[in-house]
Amino acid sequence: LGSSLRGSLDKLQGKSRLDEDDVDEIVREIQRSLLSADVDVSLVMDLSSSIEDRALHEEPPGGTSARDHVLKIVYEELVDLIGESTDIPLEPQTILLAGLQGSGKTTTAAKMAWWFSTKGLRPAVIQTDTFRPGAYDQAKQMCEEAEVEFYGDPDEEDPVKIAREGMEATEDADIHIVDTAGRHALEEALIDEIEEIERQVNPDRSMLVLDAAIGQGAKDQAREFDDSIGIDGVVITKLDGTAKGGGALTAVNETDSSIGFLGTGETVQDIERFEPNGFISRLLGMGDLKQLSERVERAMQETQEGEDDWDPEDIMKGSFTLKDMQKQMEAMNKMGPLDQVLDMIPGLGGGFKDELPDDAMDVTQDRMRSFDVIMDSMTEEELENPRIVGASRVRRIARGSGKGEELVQELLEQHKMMERTIKQFQGMGDGDMQRMMKK
Numbered sequence: 001l002g003s004s005l006r007g008s009l010d011k012l013q014g015k016s017r018l019d020e021d022d023v024d025e026i027v028r029e030i031q032r033s034l035l036s037a038d039v040d041v042s043l044v045m046d047l048s049s050s051i052e053d054r055a056l057h058e059e060p061p062g063g064t065s066a067r068d069h070v071l072k073i074v075y076e077e078l079v080d081l082i083g084e085s086t087d088i089p090l091e092p093q094t095i096l097l098a099g100l101q102g103s104g105k106t107t108t109a110a111k112m113a114w115w116f117s118t119k120g121l122r123p124a125v126i127q128t129d130t131f132r133p134g135a136y137d138q139a140k141q142m143c144e145e146a147e148v149e150f151y152g153d154p155d156e157e158d159p160v161k162i163a164r165e166g167m168e169a170t171e172d173a174d175i176h177i178v179d180t181a182g183r184h185a186l187e188e189a190l191i192d193e194i195e196e197i198e199r200q201v202n203p204d205r206s207m208l209v210l211d212a213a214i215g216q217g218a219k220d221q222a223r224e225f226d227d228s229i230g231i232d233g234v235v236i237t238k239l240d241g242t243a244k245g246g247g248a249l250t251a252v253n254e255t256d257s258s259i260g261f262l263g264t265g266e267t268v269q270d271i272e273r274f275e276p277n278g279f280i281s282r283l284l285g286m287g288d289l290k291q292l293s294e295r296v297e298r299a300m301q302e303t304q305e306g307e308d309d310w311d312p313e314d315i316m317k318g319s320f321t322l323k324d325m326q327k328q329m330e331a332m333n334k335m336g337p338l339d340q341v342l343d344m345i346p347g348l349g350g351g352f353k354d355e356l357p358d359d360a361m362d363v364t365q366d367r368m369r370s371f372d373v374i375m376d377s378m379t380e381e382e383l384e385n386p387r388i389v390g391a392s393r394v395r396r397i398a399r400g401s402g403k404g405e406e407l408v409q410e411l412l413e414q415h416k417m418m419e420r421t422i423k424q425f426q427g428m429g430d431g432d433m434q435r436m437m438k439k
């Protein structure tokens with residue numbers, strides 16, 4: 001799916017403006033990716049209309065390609081929806097964990113404690129789950145692995161009492177993480193219990209722990225827990241599996257909160273602070289979106305601010321000399337192959353590349369270096385007007401550069417081929433250009 005979104009974006013390469021069909025296609029691909037990542041339908045629809053609106057009505061900043069522009073809009077709108085990471089100050093605090101049984105609360109409690117310990121704070125985990133057999137042993141063992149303080153009482157049946165005694169017993173700790181019991185479904189008993197624990201420990205933050213595979217069930221859970229204890233942040237667990245955690249966005253939206261942590265494995269160190277970029281890239285099934293968009297932008301700036309003030313758009317005007325070719329080759333060294341350089345020229349459709357002979361793109365590093373040496377043996381006049389280079393001049397240049405006559409001929413051929421391609425382009429009217437882009 002990600003590859004078809006990428007495909008649609010790639011079709012925009014070289015375009016400086018988007019039409020409605022382009023935007024339609026991109027938006028459809030984004031919808032498909034998000035829906036398959038379990039993002040709620042109504043969220044997807046809201047998002048689509050914002051992206052559509054902006055992509056069609058906002059003017060791309062000067063020199064920005066349509067692809068770059070739409071990528072940035074998609075990224076910004078998703079960041080807007082998902083939000084920044086839940087603010088977790090590195091100071092003494094109490095955090096209460098809520099969630100259904102098996103969502104990963106106990107594992108997350110130990111992981112978060114480990115995380116705080118790496119920040120130089122002193123955490124303690126308080127286990128109040130008296131419902132699930134083995135809950136005490138599991139939590140105790142994980143806290144040993146995390147090398148953090150632990151409190152629990154396997155003989156006590158009242159979770160509220162454990163919570164109270166646990167807070168007292170660990171009063172020297174900076175961070176109190178209170179783990180709670182889950183149930184298979186939302187039951188009144190569970191809600192009552194967590195409300196009482198919440199009143200007892202008076203947490204600074206209550207976090208909802210959700211399995212990445214949660215899907216649409218996230219909505220009811222988020223609603224219930226938010227109504228009873230107030231949810232300040234979400235933790236998505238099991239992101240090391242295939243599920244992408246899109247359902248958690250529903251919970252974020254429903255509770256008007258944000259995502260704080262991600263669980264990415266079974267050991268206590270498999271925890272990450274949430275960071276929108278990586279999560280969005282994963283949702284869309286694309287590589288690092290932020291980096292991608294920044295890279296395109298940077299490449300364009302370098303092209304435009306190159307030492308020689310050489311702008312790839314210049315080759316679209318006037319004659320294409322050997323000097324242009326040399327600069328083009330230098331640019332290629334910096335930016336990648338010719339076809340990518342061409343992509344950065346606003347107005348060149350992706351279809352154009354298919355029209356080029358394969359050889360036109362085939363300027364290998366070795367050949368480029370040889371061509372450079374050859375051009376050093378050429379006069380200004382020859383560089384500006386390669387047509388005057390006949391057989392005797394070829395012989396002289398070959399001798400002067402120490403390269404064979406054949407290679408000099410190749411250089412001239414290469415130049416002719418590129419010149420022809422560019423001429424063909426300069427001669428095109430807008431209609432031809434449109435037709436070409438549609439291909």
Ligand code: GDP
Nearest residue numbers: 101102103104105106107237238263264265266
């Ligand atoms: P609780 O019932 O909410 O306390 O959930 P647990 O912490 O006991 O976790 C339930 C199961 O999910 C356990 O087998 C955990 O090892 C597993 N688990 C929790 N978090 C993760 C995670 O991020 N990745 C993977 N692969 N497994 C996890």
Ligand code: MG
Nearest residue numbers: 105106129135
């Ligand atoms: Mg548990």
